[in-house]
Structure formats: C-alpha cells, structure tokens
Amino acid sequence: MREQKGATLGIYFLPTEHLQRLFDQLKQAGYTVVAPQQVDGAIVYRETETASTLPQGVVDRQQPGQYRLETTPDPRYFGWSSGVQGVKSTLFPPQELLWQSTRQADGQIQFGPLRAPQQPVALLGLRSCDLAAIRLMDKHFLRSGEEDPWYQQCRSHQLLIAVSCSHASESCFCASTATGPEPEQGFDLRLDELASGFLIQAGSAVGNRLLLDLALESATELQIAEADESLGAVAASQKRAIASNDFRPHFLDKTESPIWEQIAERCLGCGNCTALCPTCFCHREEEVATLDLQQSSHQRVWDSCFSDEHSQLHGIPVRTGRRERYRQWMTHKLAGWHDQFGESGCVGCGRCITWCPVGIDLVQESARFVEAQNDA
C-alpha cells in the first residue's frame, strides 16, 4: 500500500469544512457539478452547487430486491456504497436527438444538425465501479476510428471525480471483479473520506491543475494509512463474489441448460437490471415527426434486451421469451463482452441484484454454471 508521505505521492488533505472550496473551484473552472443527492429515499446524481446538499450521515442497506437508506451517527458524506443509478445517463442520455430531417415545400429533404456542444460537467462522487463502467462504455462507444459522435461529445466535456468507498452494501462484489473498491485509474481527481476530511489526489493533468489551485497541505502518513485501512476493510467485508471472471468456458454448450428455464420462471422481464446496469448500452432509434410532417427528429432511446421489440425481425422476436432473453442478458454481460471488448461487462456494482423486483441474484445464478461444469 501507500506507505510514503503524501507529498511524494501527490496526495493532499482537504478538511471537511473546506469541501465547498472544491465546488467553488469547479464552478470557477466552468464546470456544472453533478453529485450525489438524497431524493425520495434514494441516492441519485443531480446538479448542485453546494457541498451541503450532499447526503450526510446516511448508509444504504441493499440486498436482493431491497434498497433502504438509514441514518447513521457517522457524519460522512460518502458513507453509502453506490447510487441507485450510476452516471450512465450523463454519458448516454435515456433519450437524445441524433439528427433531424426537414422536408422543404418542394419535397427536398435536408439533414442536420448535430446538437450544440455540451457544457463541461464535473461528475463528483463516482465509485470505483462507476469508473470501471465508464471505461467499459468508452470501449464500446469510442472504438478507435469509429467513435460514436454523440457519446464522444458528452464524454469529452466530463471531469471525473472519484470517491473511495468506506462501506460495501450486501449487493456489492467489486473486489471479486477486480473493479474496486479502490479507484485506481480513470479519474481526474480522487477523494478518500476520513473522519476529519478528505485525501485528494489528481489522476490527470486537468485534475492536477485544479488540485494546485486549491493550494492544500500534503496528507500525512497517518491519514494515508487510515484511508488504506478503510479500503482494505471494505474489500474484506463484501459478502458476494463472482465465481469466475470469464464465463465463456462455463456457458459453453449450456444454451439448453435447465437453469435458464428456472431463472425465467422467476424473471418478470421488467428490464430493471438493464436500465440500472452501468454497462448496458442497448438503445433503439426512433422517429418523432411534427404533425405537419415538415420536420422529423431521429432519436435514440435506451432499450432493453428483455423487451419484445429488441430482437424483432419482420415483426417477430428472435428471442421469444424470458428464458431466451435472460440467457442473452447474462451470457452477453459475462461472456459476450470478452469476445467484443476483451473483458467482462460486469463491474460488480450489484445494482441488478438490488433492483430486481424478485431478487434474482446474478452472482448466485452465474455460479450455478460453474458448479454445473465442476460436477460434469
């Protein structure tokens, strides 16, 4: 772990009462801050200008099919594990305009325009699993030479500020997917919340500039040790662990396994898992025309592989039922991603477990395929 002093590691200390300075600094640098907020009994990411709006003294209790916030005497701002939704909607909005078609009086058609450039946004309070998810979404949408222009436009204006987890919920399993709980890469700034303040360090040139402008004291060895100890405890406290980090061999020849049918008997096909999964990227393209048909907007809208229309070909779905659809979801996430992008599509956030209304547990269900293979 990090045994050297803060000065040599570039780790600084931001006292809790000065957290607002970070918000002010970001505003001055032109960023809109999007940070965790407590809304209707849940942690979600919203625009804010003040540190005092952050949830304070709350912890999340998550388990299959359940999510509750509870108050705790520990006054930390980031004492909970993961937000209900990550920040997928800031990378790739649930509904966005791609282009417009305009029909002139003479019947000619014109296409345009790309939407106006985005404003710089600082995403504050990202967890290690959220950072891993952004890295995976970048792999999908920013394939070299074939970048998705709309996603690229969102991403190029984002500043990522990570916060280490000081608590793991019962649904968390990022230690087993090697995507947490420590934010090791992909951030511009990283915070570790201690009892009396934050360790803060930069992971990019932009982050470094912001950090220098804050003009903070270096963190002490003791403070760094406190943060490291907390991260070690969070990893050790995780109760779930994914059975494999590459399920391709375990799903081989299992397309007709009775396990799929057994899962399908419980699955409602609601698509909560796909909406909340931070790496589910499916979207449909649809047309919204004005009543006079002069102008038409070509939009993309989040889609789910659990919908009837997702695999539809000539009006008939290829994947006819929940067995086929759950099989698609799980095999894509845990195996297909390896073929497509060289690693698993699961970041261990546990959202699909927490928000499944019938509590289907991805970790437990996927482990059955590993066991089935060991038994064979």
Add this chain to the structure above:
Amino acid sequence: MPDSMHPSRIPMVAEVIDRQQESEDVFTLRLQLIDPQQRSNYRFQPGQFNMVYLHGVGEVAISIVSDREDTTLLNHTIRAVGRVTRGLEQLQAGQQIGLRGPYGRGWPMQQSKGRDLVMVTGGLGCAPVVAAISAVEQQRVDYGRLAIIEGVRHHQDLIYPERFHHWKQMERTEVVLCCSEDKAAPWPWHTDRVTAHLDEMDIDLPQAVAFLCGPEGMMVAAAETLQQQGLAAESTWLSLERNMQCGDGFCGHCQLGGYFVCKDGPVFRWDEVGAALKVKGL
C-alpha cells in the same frame, strides 16, 4: 472496410430515379446520391448494406444491389412488410430519401479468386448476392466455374428473372431455379427444394467457395448438404439478418453471441456462426 472511409451516422440525401415492381410485395428502388462529391466518394463491397431512411417514418437496413446499367446508381430491393418498407413502396421517381452507409463486412470476393463459386439463395436472399455475381461477371477470368441456385416457395415469388436469364448466358455459369410449393404451376424449372440439386452442379466442391443467403433454415440445410459433399466449412459463407437500427455495432439489437451482426457481418463464415444458428432464440 478497406476501400472506404468510415461512413457518417447522418444520412446522405438520395433521389429516387425509378421504382420497379419485382413481385407482388417486392420492389426495387434505383437511387442516386444528389451530392456529386458523395456520389463519387461512395464505394461499397458486395454484401454490404445501407440504412435507408424515409422522412418522418424511420430507417431500415437493406443490402445494396448494383445497377446493371449505371454504376452511379445504388439499388435496393425491398419487401414491403413493415411501416418503413410500406412507405418506401409508395415512393415515386424524383422523391428524396436518406441513405447512410455502406455498413458491414461483405462477401469475400478477393479471397475467392481462382476458385469455383456456388451461390445458394432463397427468395429475396438473392438480392445480397447480386453485387457479388456482378463482380464475378466483371472479372470473369479471375474466378472458376459459377453455379447460381435460387429457391422460391411460389413461382410468382421469383424476382430478377431477366438477371437469371442473363447469368445463364455467362460463360462457365449454370443457373438452377427451384420452386418448392407449386408442383403443378407453369414453371419450366425444378419443383422442389434447392438442397435437392446441390450435387448436380459442375463444381469442384472441395476447392469451391459458397455464398448462402436466405431463410436461416435453408442456409443451414444448404451448408450442411454442401459440406457433406466436400465443401470446407471455412469456405462456406452466409449473410445473416437481424434487427439493425444503428448499422454500426452500437445499438446492440443485432447481437448473436459475441458478434454484432451489422458490423462483424452480415456476411459470416460458417465456423463463426453455424453452431449458434442451430440454437433456437439466441
């Protein structure tokens, strides 16, 4: 896509030059990009497709058929089956639509040079191989013998009769047409399935290449029959159809195992997808 830049995701404007009715519900749009620069820059490989856009209605993925008379035209042969395609069916010469593309991996024209070719198609599946056959025709000496086998359910489903007649006149080329349902119809060709005639062609199957396009069940049956007769699995190519909305491997609808059919295909080698095609609902 070695021969072209990556296509833009925003459509180009194309004008309908004319519309031909091919059968009761199948028609061909002959299209021209209106921007001269876009027209001269546009290149496609046989087997690739465009996203065809109808103003106010939406887009569909349609394979590109080369035009017999005019290389500046892009043809799309379309079955009127959904909202967009029924709308496209109503278009008249002079009207405008949007096109973006070309997308996907086409037929392996380069690596098939010097070898015999078997094209087995079903119904509208003959459209995606037209450009491949035209490429063979243009460089006839580069390829071996050519067998074209097309199957339809009903004799009135046959499209491109004039093309089949034309191909029949080409050197070292045979054309076999089959109609599986109308036994008593006035049909001068075979009245059974294409798989019944795959052993009758003058083709050296162990060294040949096969291009298959049609209903999946037909392609699987044809691939297995040909392979039993000596065709190599890695010389068996097939063009797949899935729900495609972006055309570029982003929207996720066309996934088959680890493949995005729109980007990694639509043309696949048998050993890449053959096993998956035999599983229902993948």
